[in-house]
Amino acid sequence: MGVAVYSETDVRVDAPTQTIVPLARAVRHIKPLETLDLDRVDQLLQTADRHVEEALGAAVLRATWRSWYTPCDARVLRLREGPIVAVTEVRAFAEDDDAGVVVPSTSWRALTHRSPAEVHLRDGASWPVTLRADAGVSVTYTAGAETLLEVPSEIQHAALLLAAHLFEHPTPVIVGKTLARLPFTVDALLAPYVQRRRCAA
């Protein structure tokens, strides 16, 4: 199988078509002034989604992702956690080459059933160029749940609590109030789903 590496960075290439919490549900919980505050609630839902995905280290909602790797000798690239639908492109970059070259799909295979999913260089294949020292390979793939029914309710509720918190507290400083962190809220709800990277084998 060869050495496996995790990505250095994962970038969401496009935005999901929905948020983890539908706007109507968020409105029922946050109770904003309807029509006046809806844009702000919608924006905070998207912010909450990004935070939840980063906290989990996973793709939650269906979107296109691009992960960057410095393979060195590795022949296995581990993708971000979350349901991986398809790997669409693997690209290799030489020094001073921002465009890169597409690695033919005959040179690799995607194992999307694994968790995390992996891209393996096939036997006899090699990276097509002398890879640059940093982020020499990118993998573009579609990942995340297609419908909210596939998203655990704890994750949905954590996103809702987070959006409500950001709505209630639009400034980073609160003066003159005693603050307390409530147990069993965002962190506790997300904890069972946080993905921790294992040592690469």
Place this chain on the structure above:
Amino acid sequence: MSLLSQLTKLVALSAPASTSDGRGGQVAAPDVPLHPSRAWMSLVPQQASEALSAAGQRKPVRRYAGRMRFHPQVKEGTRVTWRQRTFEVVGVMNVDEAGRELALELVERTQVTGGLA
């Protein structure tokens, strides 16, 4: 306590209106809904008393403190309807002048309950 946890009553907001009576005066017209016309609010009883009218009738006066998200059209005189009850805003404060929250003083509009014995 956060504002969100206190917003327990969904109310209708309107402004009193009047129209010409055709003889140089004004008569009451149906209230004009504010925009937005609905909002969540807290209503906390503050004081209950009775007012004695010139006709010798007693009228209960009930005062409430309210909190709601900032609404640019809410001002003194705004009518607040919750279920079958109507309140009139008699005081408005923009909390911290932040444009996020209003603290209200309201008086419930009640019927005259009877004359003096």
